[in-house]
Amino acid sequence: MxxxxxxxxxxxxxxxxxxxxxxxxxxxxxxxxxxxxxxxxxxxxxxxxxxxxxxxxxxxxxxxxxxRASLDNNKDRLFNTSGDPFIGNPKGKLSMVYFADYNCGFCKRQDPILEQMVKQYPDLKIIYKELPVLGETSREAAELVLAAHQHHPDIYQKLHQRLMAKPGGHDSASIAAAFKAEGLDVDELRKKVDGTIKATIDNNQRLAAELGIRGTPAMVFADEILGGFTNADQLSDKVKSRLN
Incomplete structure (x- = not known):
């Protein structure tokens, strides 16, 4: 008063x-x-x-x-870009985009949770967007992974998991070792890193910037952006509420 x-x-x-x-x-x-x-x-x-x-x-x-406006304006670039790697149901009722970097410690913790989500929710599709933000080897790994996905799509997920499983950051030797373990020749793949692959990563970086994403991991639904690590319970609640 x-x-x-x-x-x-x-x-x-x-x-x-x-x-x-x-x-x-x-x-x-x-x-x-x-x-x-x-x-x-x-x-x-x-x-x-x-x-x-x-x-x-x-x-x-x-x-x-x-x-919300940025998500609406970029819906097609997020969810309808042909050729993006994904896990889960290709025709799932719910799609989520995952921006990640192979040198990102929090991504290495996030990754198994995402694999858990697609097992727990059969109507979920998770789209991978390579977002190398942590140095030259991040970009090197991202380009080679996309080349592998383009020419050996059946090996992509195992390769992704192997790169994410390494504690700490990568160097060129550890990247090459991961590819070799999956039966791929890195030198041959380097020759297949073309302008389309480079443009895909550049577009991912521009898209992330437009959405206000400054680091990894980041997960994007049609109506919300989750920046940073999200634990299993929190992410499960987000998925469940959108599927119900």
Missing amino acids: KKLFSTITLLTAVSTITPLSAAPLDADQQQLVRELVRSTLIENPEIFVEVMGELQKRERQAQADAQ
Whole structure:
């Protein structure tokens, strides 16, 4: 009540000094307004808390609106890009996009959870978008994996799992070893990394930027972006609520 009274007093005083039809305030009137505002805020500092809370609320709403608009504008690029690797049901009722990097520690934790999700929910399809953001070997691995997917699609998932299973980051030797373990010749695959594969990764990076995705892992539904690692229970709830 005290805060409300103080605010009303302030507004009344200001409106008395500056009626709508009045000329601009002179120096004395401006000083009086400043003193009234200052004293009101000093006596009622909780006003700052309320103002900051309202600003944060409006900022969150603006971010949510922008995210929804971006998702709507990029729906085809997310869910209907031909040739993207995926796991799960190709005709599933629910699709989710997964942005990942083979040097990302949190992706290595996220990956088994996604495999669990497609087993738990037969109507789920998870689309992989290679997003190398952690250095040159991230890009090297992504390009070679897409070349493998293009020419040896039956080996893609095992290769993906093997690369994700290595603790820590990759170097060129560990990447080559993973491919060799799956019976693939890295040198031959390097020759098949063409402009289309490079463009796919570039497009993934542009798409992620437009969606406000700054790192990996990131999972995208048609109506929501999950940035960072998401545990099994949380992700299961997200999937279940959209399938029901």
